[in-house]
Amino acid sequence: MASMRYRFQGGVHPLTFKSLASDRPIKKSFIPKRVTLPLSQHIGSPAQAVVSVGMNVKVGDLIGEPSGYISSAVHASIAGKITKIAYLPTYNQARVLSVVIEAGVDEDQDFRVVTAASDVNFLSKEELLKLIRDAGVVGLGGAAFPTDVKLSPPGNKKIDTVILNGAECEPYLTCDHRLMLEKTEGILKGLGIIVKILGVRRAYIAIENNKMSAIYAMERALKLYGHKFAEWTGLGRGWTPKLAVLNEKYPQGAEKQIIKAILNRIVPAGGLPMDVGCIANNVGTAYAIYESVYLRKPLIERAITITGSCVKEPVNTWVRTGTLLSDLKDVFGGFTKEPKKVIIGGPMMGLAQYSMDIPISKGAGGVVFLTKDEIDSNEEGVCIRCGRCVDACPIGLVPTTLMYRVKKEQFQDAKSLGIAYCYECGSCAYTCPAKIPLLDYLKFGKAKIQTV
């Protein structure tokens, strides 16, 4: 275990509120009466429906197949009858073609493991990738990029390092923390598969120092399973991943920042981690990879955190994909105070919802409820040029200047000042003492330069 000496510039330190749920074990999946499965829960082209209204499906049946290279499969998360295929709202897109399954009375709602896992160590790289693709695994850190595509970098990109991202820098969210405690072995097996596919010899497990229990759990597990990595990865004896303990700071979990913090490598602006020989995967994704390969289980459930100071019982729970938020009320016990904001994802980068009838899809890492008092309702003030946003921006932009450029509709100017490289972490707007919604202006400017 080594504390990382490198830093990334900028960033902020919001109150985490992680103690609301961090000591709650992940509950077993609650089985809803119906699910709404969007055919596009990932980045890339939507899946193609292979079922029709009226058909009966079992848990784990394929209902949408990938429609291109960057695409992902969708599977039935409960058994039942398909009652509707229609354009329905999701948490991050207005309307997506979605399949609605309604459960009958006495269907078997457990996923049955069909194939024994004894052959795993003999699978080739291609076979592993196919299993991951067939299971519809996408990045569970939020972006939901198809994992098999991420693990197949073009031949001219030499990858030498894998980072398992357990930073979980978003306030409130604790499901990755719990996963690292409860599914330690599965996560390490998943990491072994990633290492085998990419053929790298260096891997880091990155955890922020506000999750000491997860750090200890991983440290113990590395000692316990250390000798097994040889067979999991096909690498020589004595090979184990390294633990990287990071100082708590938002947005540590962003790929570019975590690569800078661990390897001191700078991903070129507009580039990808693979440009500096690195690939980062979320711990939840690693666990999904493990399930897809060892259990041949498609991605039909994920761990999420449902939390907020107004929630009666903040929880971490497994959720079948497509479960409507409104159906989850029994799981978190309702509210002690009326929430005014429902956020899917964390409070920094998550998306506020206008309704509770939204399915939890693969990319949704949590649900945060905020009351009226917790939402900052201060009016937009005047920039006093304090420079806090400049210090907070992890990629070194000057948000206040960009804000003025956008206000004056000087979009080309904003472009030449690098507005396109903003990845919308929100640190600038978080820290602004004048309460200027800087990210609103930056997003607007980014949208404009794409159309100009």
Added chain:
Amino acid sequence: MSDSLIVSIGPHIKDKVSTKRIMWAVTLSLLPAGLAGIFIFGMNSLFVIITSIATAVITEALTLAVRKKDMGAVWDGSAVLTGLLLAYNLPPQSPLWLPMAGSFFAIAIGKQAFGGLGHNIFNPALAGRAFLMISWPLYMTTWQLPRWRADAVAGATPLALYKEGEAFVMKSSSYCDLLIGNRGGCIGEVCVIALLAGAAYLLIKKYISWHIPVTFIATVALMSWIFNGRAGLFTGDALFFTLAGGLILGAFFMATDYVTSPLSSRGKLIFGTLCGVLTFLIRKFAGYPEGVSYAILIMNAATPIIDRYTFPKWFGWRRE
């Protein structure tokens, strides 16, 4: 419930620090120096401070009303801070109409005429001081020594004495006197210890950064040591020139004014250094014994161009 949900772009939580909180924190950090000034020079200093703040707040309210702006801004602390800083830059026995005229000018012309908070080019308090300096130079350069000195009625600042070539200057003010404020000078500038305590508070709370004050003071000290000695190069008394004037007050509390100083750290380093160079040049070659306030005002005007050439390069920037 779903009708009443609020939908907006993130981040959905915000830092507690607000403009108001910063302004009041700076005001608070200046209090020790003011109390020390009142203790050293007597009650008239208190009346000057009160008059200055009251005039600033009233002027702010009137101009906001005339400009049909949100009146809540009167209490954001910025007007109080301007009034306080102006008072700190006045001689202790000033007649009360002096802070009135200065504060009025500072707020009405120095701040609101440019568009109010966030838009002024010059530090309003220093603009007010410059206005008074030009209009009533006699009142602005008549000094009082601390109450307990025998010749307490009229005196001169250590820098003025030095400029006039007084040989006994260091005899009448030891470094210790300079630190605690046992000397002639403006109300708020004399007690260096109190100022440093306030500055430490601001630095710890990260309301100001070290870049401007450190480069500013270091440049003045260095140039004074090299060029300002009576016995040739490298014989200047760096500590005397650091403590004797308004440098500590100016470097920590006036040059760091957000609105009128550069945004980026690199810009702040340039700004502080050039402030120091100008202060030294004015002290050495111009008619005034003290140059901190004019140095800052001149650099205020240069802030936009510094910002322009110190625009940071973004993460992963490559020459295209």
